[in-house]
Amino acid sequence: MAGGGDAAGATDRRWGLENGSRHRGNALTGARILFSSIRKVYRRDVALSSFSLAIEAGEFVTLLGPSGSGKTTALNILAGFTAASGGTLGVDGKSILDLPPEKREIGMVFQGYSLFPHMTVAQNVAFPLALRRVAKSEIARRVGEALEMVRLGSFGARMPNELSGGQRQRVAFARAVVFRPRVLLMDEPLGALDLKLREAMQLEIKRYHAELGCTVIFVTHDQGEALALSDRIAVMTDGEIAQVGTPAEIYDRPDSQYVAEFVGRINVFPGQRRPGNRIEIPDLGLTAALPDTVAGAAAETVNMCVRPEDVEIVGPADASGMLACDATVEEAYFLGDTVSYSVALAAGRRITVEHQRRASTPIMPAGSRLRLGIRMSSAHYFPAV
Amino acid sequence: MSTGPASVSGGARWRSWRIVSMRSEGSSAWLLAPAALLLAVCFVAPILVVFRWSFFADGPTLEFYREIFGSTLYRTILARTLVFSLVAAVLSVVIGYPAAYFLATRPVRTRMNWLAVVLLPLWVSSLIRTYSWLILLGREGPANMALMALGLTDQPIQFLYGRGIVYAAMVQVLLPMAVTIMYAGMLSIEQTFIKAARILGASPAYAFRKVFLPLSASGITNALVICFVLSLGFFITPNLLGGPREAMISNMIDRAVNESLEWNLAAALGVVLLLVGIAVAGILAFAIRLLTSPGRMPR
Numbered sequence: 001m002a003g004g005g006d007a008a009g010a011t012d013r014r015w016g017l018e019n020g021s022r023h024r025g026n027a028l029t030g031a032r033i034l035f036s037s038i039r040k041v042y043r044r045d046v047a048l049s050s051f052s053l054a055i056e057a058g059e060f061v062t063l064l065g066p067s068g069s070g071k072t073t074a075l076n077i078l079a080g081f082t083a084a085s086g087g088t089l090g091v092d093g094k095s096i097l098d099l100p101p102e103k104r105e106i107g108m109v110f111q112g113y114s115l116f117p118h119m120t121v122a123q124n125v126a127f128p129l130a131l132r133r134v135a136k137s138e139i140a141r142r143v144g145e146a147l148e149m150v151r152l153g154s155f156g157a158r159m160p161n162e163l164s165g166g167q168r169q170r171v172a173f174a175r176a177v178v179f180r181p182r183v184l185l186m187d188e189p190l191g192a193l194d195l196k197l198r199e200a201m202q203l204e205i206k207r208y209h210a211e212l213g214c215t216v217i218f219v220t221h222d223q224g225e226a227l228a229l230s231d232r233i234a235v236m237t238d239g240e241i242a243q244v245g246t247p248a249e250i251y252d253r254p255d256s257q258y259v260a261e262f263v264g265r266i267n268v269f270p271g272q273r274r275p276g277n278r279i280e281i282p283d284l285g286l287t288a289a290l291p292d293t294v295a296g297a298a299a300e301t302v303n304m305c306v307r308p309e310d311v312e313i314v315g316p317a318d319a320s321g322m323l324a325c326d327a328t329v330e331e332a333y334f335l336g337d338t339v340s341y342s343v344a345l346a347a348g349r350r351i352t353v354e355h356q357r358r359a360s361t362p363i364m365p366a367g368s369r370l371r372l373g374i375r376m377s378s379a380h381y382f383p384a385v
Numbered sequence: 386m387s388t389g390p391a392s393v394s395g396g397a398r399w400r401s402w403r404i405v406s407m408r409s410e411g412s413s414a415w416l417l418a419p420a421a422l423l424l425a426v427c428f429v430a431p432i433l434v435v436f437r438w439s440f441f442a443d444g445p446t447l448e449f450y451r452e453i454f455g456s457t458l459y460r461t462i463l464a465r466t467l468v469f470s471l472v473a474a475v476l477s478v479v480i481g482y483p484a485a486y487f488l489a490t491r492p493v494r495t496r497m498n499w500l501a502v503v504l505l506p507l508w509v510s511s512l513i514r515t516y517s518w519l520i521l522l523g524r525e526g527p528a529n530m531a532l533m534a535l536g537l538t539d540q541p542i543q544f545l546y547g548r549g550i551v552y553a554a555m556v557q558v559l560l561p562m563a564v565t566i567m568y569a570g571m572l573s574i575e576q577t578f579i580k581a582a583r584i585l586g587a588s589p590a591y592a593f594r595k596v597f598l599p600l601s602a603s604g605i606t607n608a609l610v611i612c613f614v615l616s617l618g619f620f621i622t623p624n625l626l627g628g629p630r631e632a633m634i635s636n637m638i639d640r641a642v643n644e645s646l647e648w649n650l651a652a653a654l655g656v657v658l659l660l661v662g663i664a665v666a667g668i669l670a671f672a673i674r675l676l677t678s679p680g681r682m683p684r
Contacts, residue, residue: 079584101583114581118599127595128585175585 030058030215031092031182033078038087040073040239047073049239051087060209060216062226064263065236071219073239075185078217080104091183102131107176107184107214111191113168115160121147121171122156128179146174149211150204166197170204177212186218190225202228223263227251235259257382260305267311267351269304270384279304279381283349284325294381301384308340308354310378314371322373327351329368339363343372432659438652449653459637459654466634467661469623470616473555474563474669477612478605480556481563485604488564489571503564511558515622518554519545546628554622559615563608570604602677609673610666617662634658 033055040048048070055061063071076082078089080101089097096104115124122143129139147153150170160168169189176184186205190198206229209216220226226233227247235242235250235258242262243255254260257268271279273290279302280287294302314324327343330350341353341364353372357363364370439449453459488499506514522528522544529541544550574597582592620635634654641651 079580081580081583100588101580102586102588104584105586106584108581108584110577110581112575112577114575114577116578116581116596116600127582127587131586131591179586 029182029213032057032090033183033215033217034088034090034093035074035078036088036090038074038077038089039085040070040077040082041085046239048077048084051239051241053234053241053244055215055217058213058215060218060229060231062218062220062230062233063236064220064223064226064233066221066262068238069236070239071221071236072187074236075187075217075219078183079106079108079185105179105181105183107179107181109169109172109176109184109186109189111188113160113172113189113192115168115171115175117160119160120156121152121158121160121163124160124171125156125175125178127175132179142178146178147171149208150174165193166201169193169201173205173208177208177214180212180214182214184212184214184216186216188220189218190220190222198225205229227263233263235262237262254380257303257305260380260382264307265352266305266307266380269306269349269351271302271304271381273300273302281323283345283347284323285347286323286325288323288376290381303382303384305380305382306374306378308352309338309356310374311351311353312373312375313353313355314373316371318373322375323379324371324373327353327370327372329364329366329370331366332363334363343370345372435652435655438649439656442649449650450657452650453653453657462632462634462637463657463661465631466617466658467665469551469555469631469633470613470619471665473552473559473616474609474612476552476556477559477563478567478609481560481608482567482601482605485564485567485571486601488568489574490576500565500568503561503568506557506561512621514558515554515625518550518626522550545626546630548627548631551623551627551631554626555616555619558619558622559612562615563612566608566611567601567604570607571601574600599677602673605677606670606673609669613666613669614662617658 033053035051035053038048038051039046051070051074053061053074063074065071073082077084077097080096080099084097088095091104115121116127119127125143125146126139129142134142143156144153147156150173152167152170152174155163155167155171160171163171169192172189189205190201193201202225205218218226218229227250230247232244232246233250234244237258243250243259245253250259250263254263260266261268269281269283271281274280274287277290277292277294278287279290281304288304290302312322314322326346329341330344331342333340333342337357339355339357339361341355342350343353344350355361440446442448453463484503488496488503491499520526524541524543528544529538532538532542533540578596578600579589579592582596583589587595617633618635620633620639623631623633624636635658638651638654638658641647641654
């Protein structure tokens with residue numbers, strides 16, 4: 001590779017490698033990434049329509065969406081595997097759209113890990129360093145360091161097929177960051193792992209991010225993963241960003257019914273707008289005041305959406321200030337720390353109620369009658385589409 | 386949900402699965418029996434007979450081997466057979482590799498159509514294909530007619546009876562084999578390996594050299610060895626197209642069996658061919674592994 005030596009030198013200087021010390025904390029800073037109106041059009045369909053997103057240096061941003069929502073397309077355009085049909089893409093203010101993948105200095109962890117099966121773990125991790133003409137002794141040291149970071153220090157001589165899924169995942173991670181890229185892409189990296197391992201790896205990824213300080217773009221369809229890991233989440237649908245925000249913003253203040261339903265679960269009560277900015281909800285048999293922020297035309301259909309954990313089980317007396325309703329338990333799903341009840345409202349609609357519990361909390365059997373209360377402040381209103 | 390019952394049934398399922406797999410481990414050997422029987426009767430036994438004939442006339446003897454290695458004719462033909470086979474196998478692999486790469490990197494939908502095109506020649510027997518060369522390239526065949534009509538030559542060109550036409554015809558027969566064998570090997574190479582190499586800093590050429598090529602090496606070896614071994618046995622092609630001066634060892638075996646009736650000599654020639662074939666195939670496999678290895682990298 002022409003100029004490989006220079007690139008390696010520049011990389012080393014950037015990270016102050018001369019001192020040979022470990023780089024912990026935020027000594028390594030990530031790059032800013034700016035997608036502006038990036039489009040990708042295939043012959044028949046639009047994979048990405050005007051995708052704009054500004055990502056801060058060192059930020060952990062998740063692209064969350066179902067398959068076909070454009071999240072992987074955005075990632076592939078950033079990596080250089082897919083050419084954009086339009087728009088600009090800058091890393092630290094410099095456009096990278098004309099660079100081939102190998103000139104972008106971006107780390108990437110693939111869904112199936114993509115470890116080279118004919119190379120040992122150490123050879124896999126050394127691959128990007130050998131390409132950058134790093135000196136032999138330096139390669140050995142940095143490979144050791146990277147494997148140490150993912151707690152696989154003694155696995156260098158193994159072949160990838162001798163490792164478990166979680167170990168392969170960690171080798172893939174070590175290989176992606178060993179050349180100290182300022183941007184790291186992760187494409188559903190935990191998809192192939194079982195639940196326990198996935199949770200453990202989430203913690204690991206948080207730790208790596210804190211240690212390396214690089215900008216991370218993480219792609220997943222798993223909303224739990226997105227909520228647990230991200231500084232910010234971009235929820236995607238049909239090639240567009242539906243909402244960008246911190247996990248708490250996305251979960252507590254969804255912009256649209258789509259986001260509310262995709263991230264977490266939510267009960268939907270169809271309602272009708274009435275004069276005086278009120279909403280009539282037939283399922284609850286009542287009319288409530290709409291918040292001023294919910295603008296719209298008279299008689300329009302508005303959905304009231306409430307998360308299952310925001311539907312409270314109340315006594316007959318203490319539902320003051322709440323929207324209250326009688327219901328019958330149809331089924332109880334025991335989840336350990338919570339019980340998820342499927343209940344039928346008096347008007348017939350079936351909703352989900354999630355009830356926090358302790359060891360002493362009894363579980364209400366099917367057929368139990370109970371009274372539900374919903375705080376006005378925990379309801380979300382979206383115009384029906 | 387109900388974690389208790391689920392884990393119990395899961396455990397039971399796991400146990401029963403293990404019992405099934407253990408049982409099948411020991412008792413599935415019978416699946417091999419038909420093939421093993423066929424090979425024993427139709428392959429191993431005849432080879433043993435051939436070995437015996439090559440070493441026994443009236444008593445144990447090495448005279449047939451002495452005859453082969455003492456004769457310039459046989460040594461020349463043996464060497465020629467090896468060179469022909471090796472060159473034909475290498476040409477088939479070199480020409481077939483890009484085609485196999487093309488096939489293996491097509492989307493699944495169109496892959497099968499392309500594969501059908503590659504396999505089409507196999508529907509026609511190689512005998513007919515060889516004869517068609519004779520017709521096509523003969524003194525008054527369409528090729529010469531066309532060239533003369535175009536005024537590119539005023540005399541028919543001697544295409545037949547030479548080394549070139551033998552190679553062309555051999556490669557033509559071997560190519561579909563070489564392509565499909567290498568294609569099958571390449572299918573197991575994930576396309577993301579190349580992407581991974583690229584994003585890690587490799588140029589397309591470097592990614593191919595260090596990742597794709599080594600991973601396709603076993604396919605290359607298989608194709609090379611199979612084409613080589615098949616070539617060793619070619620005898621219609623050199624006979625019809627090459628003429629007597631390009632005879633291969635199979636033609637000599639044919640003559641010893643059918644014309645001079647020296648069956649012991651034929652057997653000895655067969656044994657030499659077999660052993661040389663195995664040796665060269667082994668060397669080829671080793672050489673390919675050496676040539677395509679990703680090179681020394683730090684452990």
